[in-house]
Amino acid sequence: MPDSLVIKNLNASIGDRAILKDFSLTVPKGEVHAIMGPNGTGKSTLAKVLAGHPDYSVQSGEAFIDGEQIIGQEPDAIARAGLFLAFQYPSEIPGVTIANFIRAALVARQAKGAPFDAKAYYAELYAKMDTLKMDRKFTSRFVNEGFSGGEKKRCEILQLMMLKPKYAVLDETDSGLDIDALRIVSEGVNRLRGPDMGFLVITHYQRLLEYIVPDRVHIMYDGRIVHSGDKDLAIELEAKGYDWVKKDLASA
Amino acid sequence: MSTLTSMTSGILDATLQQNETKRFASYDWFTQLRQQGWKNFESLPLPKRDDEKWRFSDTRSLSLADFNIATAPSEADTDKLIAQSHFITRPAGLIIHIDGHCVLRPAIAPELAAQGVKFESLEDALRHHPALLKEFLLKHEANLGGAKFLALHQAWLRAGYVLHVPKGVEIKQPFVSVNWTLTEGAAIFPHALVVAGDHAKVSIQEFNLSALPQLRALAISAADLHAGTGAQISRFSVQAWGKNTQSFEIANTCGGRDALITSVNAALGSRRARLENTVRIEGPGADVRLYGISVATGEQEFDQRTLQIHSAGKAKSDLLFKNVLLNKARTIFSGLIKVAPDAQQTDAYQTNRNLLLSPEAEADSLPGLEIEANDVKCSHGATTGQVNPEELFYLLARGIPMAVAQELLAEGFLEEVLSKVDNEEAAAVVREMFRLKFHTA
Ligand SMILES: Nc1ncnc2c1ncn2[C@@H]1O[C@H](COP(=O)(O)OP(=O)(O)OP(=O)(O)O)[C@@H](O)[C@H]1O
Numbered sequence: 001m002p003d004s005l006v007i008k009n010l011n012a013s014i015g016d017r018a019i020l021k022d023f024s025l026t027v028p029k030g031e032v033h034a035i036m037g038p039n040g041t042g043k044s045t046l047a048k049v050l051a052g053h054p055d056y057s058v059q060s061g062e063a064f065i066d067g068e069q070i071i072g073q074e075p076d077a078i079a080r081a082g083l084f085l086a087f088q089y090p091s092e093i094p095g096v097t098i099a100n101f102i103r104a105a106l107v108a109r110q111a112k113g114a115p116f117d118a119k120a121y122y123a124e125l126y127a128k129m130d131t132l133k134m135d136r137k138f139t140s141r142f143v144n145e146g147f148s149g150g151e152k153k154r155c156e157i158l159q160l161m162m163l164k165p166k167y168a169v170l171d172e173t174d175s176g177l178d179i180d181a182l183r184i185v186s187e188g189v190n191r192l193r194g195p196d197m198g199f200l201v202i203t204h205y206q207r208l209l210e211y212i213v214p215d216r217v218h219i220m221y222d223g224r225i226v227h228s229g230d231k232d233l234a235i236e237l238e239a240k241g242y243d244w245v246k247k248d249l250a251s252a
Numbered sequence: 253m254s255t256l257t258s259m260t261s262g263i264l265d266a267t268l269q270q271n272e273t274k275r276f277a278s279y280d281w282f283t284q285l286r287q288q289g290w291k292n293f294e295s296l297p298l299p300k301r302d303d304e305k306w307r308f309s310d311t312r313s314l315s316l317a318d319f320n321i322a323t324a325p326s327e328a329d330t331d332k333l334i335a336q337s338h339f340i341t342r343p344a345g346l347i348i349h350i351d352g353h354c355v356l357r358p359a360i361a362p363e364l365a366a367q368g369v370k371f372e373s374l375e376d377a378l379r380h381h382p383a384l385l386k387e388f389l390l391k392h393e394a395n396l397g398g399a400k401f402l403a404l405h406q407a408w409l410r411a412g413y414v415l416h417v418p419k420g421v422e423i424k425q426p427f428v429s430v431n432w433t434l435t436e437g438a439a440i441f442p443h444a445l446v447v448a449g450d451h452a453k454v455s456i457q458e459f460n461l462s463a464l465p466q467l468r469a470l471a472i473s474a475a476d477l478h479a480g481t482g483a484q485i486s487r488f489s490v491q492a493w494g495k496n497t498q499s500f501e502i503a504n505t506c507g508g509r510d511a512l513i514t515s516v517n518a519a520l521g522s523r524r525a526r527l528e529n530t531v532r533i534e535g536p537g538a539d540v541r542l543y544g545i546s547v548a549t550g551e552q553e554f555d556q557r558t559l560q561i562h563s564a565g566k567a568k569s570d571l572l573f574k575n576v577l578l579n580k581a582r583t584i585f586s587g588l589i590k591v592a593p594d595a596q597q598t599d600a601y602q603t604n605r606n607l608l609l610s611p612e613a614e615a616d617s618l619p620g621l622e623i624e625a626n627d628v629k630c631s632h633g634a635t636t637g638q639v640n641p642e643e644l645f646y647l648l649a650r651g652i653p654m655a656v657a658q659e660l661l662a663e664g665f666l667e668e669v670l671s672k673v674d675n676e677e678a679a680a681v682v683r684e685m686f687r688l689k690f691h692t693a
């Protein structure tokens with residue numbers, strides 16, 4: 001499927017511990033898929049493996065964005081190919097301002113030696129910050145340094161909006177957000193929704209999915225998807241809890 | 253080694269030194285100062301490998317052979333380099349030397365002159381303000397290992413500037429000194445003498461550069477900073493000599509009661525560069541901050557030796573030196589905090605952090621404390637390591653290529669110190685110099 005994020009039979013581990021077990025999932029461009037699942041089941045691992053994190057090793061399987069294999073590529077190449085990961089725990093980068101950081105990411109996407117339009121850049125950056133209700137002073141603050149949990153998540157979405165990837169994996173972007181921030185961030189994501197972008201939204205809470213209404217909901221357990229359905233699956237899960245999935249699995 | 257006996261090397265030629273000293277015959281005390289310098293130089297040995305104060309530095313390649321006092325630059329070169337010396341817009345004063353010759357004598361605003369502010373070349377100050385020089389010039393021995401180099405500096409002393417801001421005068425705009433080397437084999441001995449009277453406030457930005465990047469040169473600089481009661485001195489000194497330069501700077505930073513001194517050294521240039529800085533806390537309530545940053549590439553050696561002497565209590569000194577190392581570069585940081593028995597309630601800190609961007613680079617750190625008072629807060633620490641892998645991954649995950657990501661992290665690492673520079677223009681110049689250096693490493 002050329003216009004999709006396709007993950008096929010992915011097996012990945014950290015050290016000698018297998019975490020992703022024959023994981024498969026397809027997110028067509030233009031759709032929003034949610035992944036829910038208990039703690040430690042491998043959701044963040046999936047996100048990091050896709051992004052090319054060096055700590056994880058992939059034993060077998062493939063992943064494609066619009067037909068391009070990303071497994072085995074360097075993390076920066078994967079990002080430039082069009083995958084964006086909003087981190088569950090974004091790193092603090094001392095001494096590097098948000099403005100310089102996003103600028104470097106954009107320059108990396110330009111043709112070598114092409115001039116950078118700084119004026120247009122700042123205009124866009126400020127506009128996006130306004131929609132996220134971020135103080136413009138943040139541009140000169142160091143990336144995530146001393147940010148509150150919610151500010152870090154907003155900053156992730158700001159980067160997403162500026163980099164406009166083909167696919168975005170949002171790893172618990174809702175955690176640490178208060179109600180207002182949740183709405184603002186969700187609006188930001190909804191604004192990006194459209195035929196040119198696909199989303200994989202990892203969350204524990206149905207609440208987020210009321211704002212960002214998913215096309216599909218998947219339940220992940222022990223390293224793979226065990227259940228898929230429409231948005232109502234999230235509501236059902238909220239009511240029944242994961243024991244229901246586990247029982248289901250045991251009886252299967 | 254034949255180096256010390258070579259007859260062609262000008263700066264080691266006693267007759268040449270004596271002849272030049274004769275130019276100052278009308279200033280007895282200065283003649284004596286130079287002669288004493290020469291005597292000291294001759295009696296002192298070059299540092300050797302087993303010299304504790306030179307631990308880890310490459311003493312074998314130390315050589316003073318084949319350096320000359322250069323003649324005055326041509327008019328064309330002078331014009332060209334003056335045009336390249338305007339790093340700061342609207343300074344309070346600008347002085348420029350080329351090969352140790354003052355080519356631009358500072359003109360300060362009449363209202364500053366009316367307040368008694370003096371900013372002159374050392375030679376002019378010798379004529380106009382001998383008493384000031386006698387009181388403050390070269391009053392301290394080099395106690396960190398560079399005595400022989402300081403002696404040679406004293407023997408050839410002529411270049412440099414004198415800045416005196418009298419009591420109560422506060423000046424926002426910075427004073428700027430630019431030193432160039434231009435001639436192959438040139439030796440220069442620039443001096444910086446800054447005296448801030450009680451409650452005076454002054455900012456100094458210094459740039460040291462070579463007209464040609466490959467130029468072989470020797471620079472032995474010295475700085476004397478004196479801050480009187482409640483005085484504030486901010487100094488930023490940029491060492492960006494060409495890459496075949498050997499450079500030495502021996503600085504004394506003296507803070508009186510309630511003085512506030514911030515001194516930042518940025519090191520980029522030279523094949524080997526040694527900085528010796530002694531902080532002298534002479535009055536209670538003084539607050540002296542000594543910062544250093546460098547990006548060392550190729551086979552450069554940056555050698556940093558510091559001493560924080562607390563003679564008075566209830567005072568503070570804070571030191572932070574950060575080095576980024578690439579290729580086969582080496583840095584050495586050796587620092588000592590000394591607290592006298594009656595300097596109670598001293599706060600003294602010392603931190604050295606080194607970022608290794610190459611497995612072949614090497615950073616050595618020798619922190620130390622010598623505390624004789626019992627009611628003090630002192631700490632020292634040193635870390636050497638690579639970039640944080642999670643930070644690196646975060647940048648890569650945004651599509652930033654490895655080399656750029658490493659550079660951004662290194663620049664971020666240096667920013668902690670660059671942000672302490674009081675002049676944003678000067679900081680920006682150096683930021684750009686560091687960037688260029690990363691790209692050519
Ligand atoms: N760097 C690591 N070292 C050791 N174990 C790890 C590492 N990263 C992940 N793991 C382990 O892998 C398993 C999956 O972790 P992962 O972070 O992917 O879970 P998750 O589904 O995102 O959980 P949560 O809902 O709590 O965020 C966990 O048991 C975790 O302890």
Ligand SMILES: [Mg+2]
Nearest residue numbers: 043044045088
């Ligand atoms: Mg997780």
